[in-house]
Amino acid sequence: MTEVNGVFVVAHELKSPLALMRQLALSIDLEDEKSVVFAKDKIVSTAERAMRQVNDLTKIARLEDGLFELEPVSVRGVCDDVTRELRYLYRENHKTLKEKYTNRSKLVVANREMLYSVIYNFCLNALRYSDEETRSELIVKDSGDKIEIRVRDFGPALPVKIWKELKYGWISEPTSIAMRPGSSGLGLYIASKFARFMNGDVSAIRHRDGTSFILKLPVSKQASLF
Amino acid sequence: MKKPLIYVIEDDRDMSELLTNYLKRIAEVKKFYNAISAVNNIDEDNPSLILLDILLDGPDGFTFLNEIMSYQKTAKIPIILITSLEIGAKEDLIDYGVVEILNKESTTPDEIREVTEKWIDRNVKNN
Numbered sequence: 504m505t506e507v508n509g510v511f512v513v514a515h516e517l518k519s520p521l522a523l524m525r526q527l528a529l530s531i532d533l534e535d536e537k538s539v540v541f542a543k544d545k546i547v548s549t550a551e552r553a554m555r556q557v558n559d560l561t562k563i564a565r566l567e568d569g570l571f572e573l574e575p576v577s578v579r580g581v582c583d584d585v586t587r588e589l590r591y592l593y594r595e596n597h598k599t600l601k602e603k604y605t606n607r608s609k610l611v612v613a614n615r616e617m618l619y620s621v622i623y624n625f626c627l628n629a630l631r632y633s634d635e636e637t638r639s640e641l642i643v644k645d646s647g648d649k650i651e652i653r654v655r656d657f658g659p660a661l662p663v664k665i666w667k668e669l670k671y672g673w674i675s676e677p678t679s680i681a682m683r684p685g686s687s688g689l690g691l692y693i694a695s696k697f698a699r700f701m702n703g704d705v706s707a708i709r710h711r712d713g714t715s716f717i718l719k720l721p722v723s724k725q726a727s728l729f
Numbered sequence: 730m731k732k733p734l735i736y737v738i739e740d741d742r743d744m745s746e747l748l749t750n751y752l753k754r755i756a757e758v759k760k761f762y763n764a765i766s767a768v769n770n771i772d773e774d775n776p777s778l779i780l781l782d783i784l785l786d787g788p789d790g791f792t793f794l795n796e797i798m799s800y801q802k803t804a805k806i807p808i809i810l811i812t813s814l815e816i817g818a819k820e821d822l823i824d825y826g827v828v829e830i831l832n833k834e835s836t837t838p839d840e841i842r843e844v845t846e847k848w849i850d851r852n853v854k855n856n
Contacts, residue, residue: 518813519741522833526747529838538750545743596742632786635762659787 513560516689520553548592552627559620559693566700573701575610575723576618578643578650585622586641593630599638600626606643610723611650617697618720621705622652624690625716629656632714649703649719657713666709694718732757733777733849738767738793739811740786744833748780748811751838755846762786764793771803777852778845783812794825807848811836 527542527549562571586600593600611618622641629639637657644651691705694716698705703720735756739745740763749758759774761767763786767779779797783790790810797803807828810816819830829844 515813518834522813523741523744523747526744526833526838530747530750541746549743 512689516556517553520549524549555620555623556689556693559697562617563693563696566696571614571617571700573612573614575725576613576615577609578606578611578618578652578720579604579609581615581618582622582641582643582652585619585626589623589626589630592627593639596630597636598630598633600629601638601640603640603642604644606645606650608645608650608722610725611701611720612723613701613703613720614697617701621694621697621718622654624694625652625654625718628690628716629654632656632658634658645722646719649721652718652720653715654717655710655713655715659713660709660711661707661714663709666707691716733853734759734774735845735849736761736767736771736774736776736779736781738762738764738779738785738790739782740784741782744782747838748841751841752780752845755842756849764788764790764796767793768796771797771806772800775802776806777849779806779808780811780841780845781808783810783814783816794822794827798825807852809844809848811841 524546527546530538531542532538565571582602582604586602589600626639626641633639633656639657640653640655642651642653642655644653695705698718698720701720703718706717706719708715708717733756735752735758737745737748737752737758738761739748742762745760745762749760752758756777759770759776761770765787781790781793785793788796790812794808797806804826806826808826809829809831810822810827811831811833813833816822816830819827822830828848831841831844
């Protein structure tokens with residue numbers, strides 16, 4: 504990410520939650536308890552999502568400092584935590600996230616927080632870009648000596664330019680214009696960086712009715728206790 | 730008297746909910762999370778005013794502006810842009826029916842209500 508472009512993209516990405524939180528705060532009518540509860544809940548969840556993104560960016564800046572360890576991580580455990588956290592948001596948006604696990608290998612070599620962040624980003628992306636009343640899918644399966652974690656949404660397909668970039672490598676920088684409308688692609692950039700650090704790959708498949716984002720991580724040879 | 734109808738076209742559900750809450754006292758509000766569903770309904774509904782975000786899922790706000798200004802029936806509907814993007818002067822967008830540009834980062838609920846009310850009144854008088 505070039506410095507100027509990176510600063511621009513991050514600034515733009517953080518403007519949306521800040522603008523929303525400001526509007527939420529202004530909307531509070533102290534005599535209307537419903538408006539207070541609504542604004543409080545939304546401010547908290549919006550701030551948490553923005554903080555997660557800032558934390559991820561901080562990690563990216565320090566990837567080479569040797570601070571983050573790779574270890575055997577249970578994919579199912581991380582997926583369960585992500586879906587538990589996002590269940591409320593999916594329900595609120597009248598959407599569902601269906602999970603399907605067929606993987607025989609249970610552990611991958613990963614950094615748990617980074618793996619969580621990538622799956623969280625994929626699932627949040629699917630929520631955002633799915634059409635009304637549709638179901639997104641989180642599918643985990645074996646793929647040779649790797650485990651594949653795939654999130655499929657049913658909405659507008661990923662633009663060809665971005666698909667090609669993912670197909671032939673990885674996202675080297677978020678674009679300063681929308682990749683899919685309304686998105687700077689910062690989430691994908693973060694996912695690409697984390698995947699590479701964990702010796703994995705991020706890729707995407709375009710469908711006529713949506714997109715699948717895929718993360719592949721090496722299987723851990725350690726015996727699973729799960 | 731029947732309340733005028735306003736379209737709120739905004740893909741962020743929370744922002745859309747907020748705008749609806751701001752405006753429901755002065756108008757009937759229909760929410761759309763993308764431009765396509767709004768275009769599919771606009772001929773039948775003939776709204777008095779549209780609040781439009783620019784960065785939308787699918788076709789963006791500018792595509793929507795081009796679409797509705799190209800039809801006689803919808804070309805004269807006043808449009809208020811509400812966005813975080815810096816998109817220049819209102820004068821450049823007058824031909825697209827844009828009557829006001831509100832910045833999400835600096836506007837207030839009162840301002841949104843006042844501006845909306847002003848343009849609904851003008852539109853009702855002109856028709």
